[in-house]
Amino acid sequence: MASSENIIYRAGVDFESRPMVVICACNLPDPNVIDYDTILSVVLAQLDQFVENDYTVVMFSGGALYRPGWKWLFKAYRSLNRRYKKNLKALYVVHPSTWPRLILGTMNAVISPKFSAKVHFIDNLSQLARVVPLNQINIPAAVYKHNLKFEDAITLPEDQQDNAHRVFGASLERLMGPNGEKGLPKVIQDCIGNLIANGLYVEGLFRRSPSSAMLKQVRAAYDRGNPVDLSEYDVHISAVLLKLFLRELPEPIFPVSVYAKLQQQKRGEQTKTVLEFIRTEVILEVTHINLVLMMEVFRLLKMVADRHESNKMTAYNLALVMTPNMVRHDDVMQEIALSSVAAHLQRESIVEGALTLGTVIKVMIEHYDEVF
Known part of the structure; x- marks a missing residue:
């Protein structure tokens, strides 16, 4: 009513x-x-x-x-x-x-x-x-x-017609401040809040697509600076908006410098556990404001994965659909390779040739508390 x-x-x-x-x-x-x-x-x-x-x-x-x-x-x-x-x-x-x-x-x-x-x-x-x-x-x-x-x-x-309110494609520095003092962008707060309230048990969350026409309307509303109540819309719109925001950041949430470290691991130049590699090699490469955003996004993904029996979205499934929005490479084939996810990876060791950004994201979802 x-x-x-x-x-x-x-x-x-x-x-x-x-x-x-x-x-x-x-x-x-x-x-x-x-x-x-x-x-x-x-x-x-x-x-x-x-x-x-x-x-x-x-x-x-x-x-x-x-x-x-x-x-x-x-x-x-x-x-x-x-x-x-x-x-x-x-x-x-x-x-x-x-x-x-x-x-x-x-x-x-x-x-x-x-x-x-x-x-x-x-x-x-x-x-x-x-x-x-x-x-x-x-x-x-x-x-x-x-x-x-x-x-x-x-x-x-x-x-x-100006870009004063534009959020999609805007830098995190403008939206959050150089040190994150402005907090999470409003669209991210809204998306995460609505997904936690209404989407955690929805089957195919982050995989299914909403009406493209309505998605464009809501996205444009945020870019105009309109207040938006996402609870009025299909919950999949919140999931796709979150992916679009990450995909359209001027700089990817995982810096390009991480890619080189992944390549080193694939050549077997170092032997570390996956979690140790993430904590000592990946997280330290991420800027403060990217890390603030990353922590909230992965907290949500962990909550979704924990309810995979209802929503059918395991950490593996989430990594498959989320990684392409977090990786950026001039070479399309390299981007595809980085986005691949190992279905089975032992926690204790890194299998040569298996560590990709997709696999890192899967492990970060599974072991959120240990990573962050």
Whole structure:
């Protein structure tokens, strides 16, 4: 059941620094279960916080499963007395179907013709971005999905197209600070948090692919700086976003210098246990901020592997799907070779020719506590 906070909530401010109130029709509950008069009282109570000053309302009409009846809508409209309407500067109705156009048109003609000048019908999210700052609005997943009926991608106005919020392909130094003082990037926090809460027992986690169209929408939202609630989406989107983030880092999370050390081991120049090699040769090559990120990612992977009887993702399976996102090499064949994973590797010794980055990652997942 949708909470009142999901139906109406405060966003940021519009281009004239007026507070924005967002109303989401997609989060309206079944009227046979919830009394809509109660919802009306909640909506009015929220609006009471803003009506004494100028404010803007953005109403997402698309993606709604339930729609209130005419009688209730006229009652709701009449409840908006002069103090609500006076300081309302604009009502943007996004993805209006015939239903809201007809209702608002009828109300404006019959009850308040002057109010119609404040109502603006917005066909898609690109158009909405031209009238309000899109990155300050938490847009529900149902709205993104509905928007795909009208446009494949959201296009921001030229004066809003910058990389200030871009997270995919950005350096860890910019996102986390030179010493990691800013903490984990928000997208990583969100992905890990959602996967721990909702994905640990999902079969094929990190292996299965979600809707590519919705994945693009969520990725673009993070790059715009939009707040995102990943719990509204297919949990596989969180898993793929995490892989994409690692894959698109300007520098791989495992530095290239590690590759040479792996080559030395393959030639049998040294004899060490796998864990000793990881602790003394691999981890010491990783920068501080990479290590902070690595610890959280591998903590999650360990939690997933520990539940492999349910999710079918053993440390071996996870290493297979994760390693290609952590390795980078100009030679494609070398990259493929580095990504291979030994199915069976004795903990006590390194078998000549068997140690690859994929195998290192498998062991790091299996023995997280000993590595970190």
